[in-house]
Amino acid sequence: MTGLRERKKQRTRDSLIRVSHELFVDKGYDETTVDEIADAVDVSQRTFFRYFASKEAVAFALQDEVESQFIDAVADRPADEAPLRALRSALDANWSRIGDAIQEVVPISVHMRLSQVIETTPSLLAVQMRRASETEDRLVTVLATREGLDPREDPRPRVLVALFAGVMRAAGRQWSAGDDITVESQRRAVEQCMDLMGPVLSDDWSARPSRTES
Amino acid sequence: MTGLRERKKQRTRDSLIRVSHELFVDKGYDETTVDEIADAVDVSQRTFFRYFASKEAVAFALQDEVESQFIDAVADRPADEAPLRALRSALDANWSRIGDAIQEVVPISVHMRLSQVIETTPSLLAVQMRRASETEDRLVTVLATREGLDPREDPRPRVLVALFAGVMRAAGRQWSAGDDITVESQRRAVEQCMDLMGPVLSDDWSARPSRTES
């Protein structure tokens, strides 16, 4: 059983996340002040910074969990799966479970709209991409371990992860540019871009229509 | 013939770039204050911000030119080259010309060490990656035009560029992790990673040693 102190802390933390995300979505990130967030949750600004190292950090608090979950899922894939296959499988397996942890803190709709805010706010986009590169590093380690390789000598894990991350980003851009802001459409965008990895590297681009038009 | 006013401006701008880069390399980015840069160039802090929108901007002033040059080179490739081939050719063609524009403002050694500083400074790394994504967008437009495609309907240009950018980043990481901080080793890293794009996507990773070991 957790003590009162700990529960209180968790409540404060969740409130800071929820309130800040709502403000970001409503007024925009740059237009939201840390003081406003702190006031709305009724704590001091100083306390906010004891929970989150920066204003950016609170915006990515939930993505943290999503990413960790994905990494674990990759590590748990059977060892005989090819590397790229393992990544896609982990994606598939986690797809449904992703939303649950989020919904306990923030409505999914807010979370989805926050994704858009992140893509359209330069400072947040920058942080998101740096975070992505950190996730890449963790993935490289996991994959290299699976294949029994040393990532310092063999660049293949790093290259594969870079390609994978690139595709994920391309899918993210495509999704956030459209108007169907749902988990399903997100999933569809990812799968479509994944399927194009092979064809796109070939020399012949003539008359191969994308799936959206066929 | 340019007027005195314009020449003075150019001199100030170059000085700000040179001095700031040297300070970043010597003391680190976070440890360098805008006031210090301004003082060293003997202008007011306010003037610094009239030349550069942010402290980050001055750190990427030279990369701006490099990237624009690359984009132009891609656009100038013959139309019958396959997309990926065009990217690699543009890279090759520009490789030697890159350093010249830089050396006029900052010694190459400083520029190379700054690349390392960027990779190891979280806030700068974030900005670099956002900038990379903007470059990607421009490349997508160029490639789509070359192939006569609409990037909104056909995701293939975006996916290819994402893969290309991913490989470039993987190469950059690998290079900046090593101790040979020269243009040649940078070039070698890029080419090695490029050559791995195809193999890495295949299902068979067994016993294919990387080029560094063979």
Place this chain on the structure above:
DNA sequence: AGATTAGTGTCAGCCGCTGACAATTGACAA
């Protein structure tokens, strides 16, 4: 209940960055 410890609020201050206004300096014509 009293001592201990964790969590919070307050205050002062640094740094990045911006608007406003006045002072300076190069450009250009009378």
Place this chain on the structure above:
DNA sequence: TTGTCAATTGTCAGCGGCTGACACTAATCT
């Protein structure tokens, strides 16, 4: 040459993000 105009710069005040120091409050342990 001189006077006018426009561009560039410096100064000042102020906001927002963020941090260290210290006192205060409240949960935990004995």
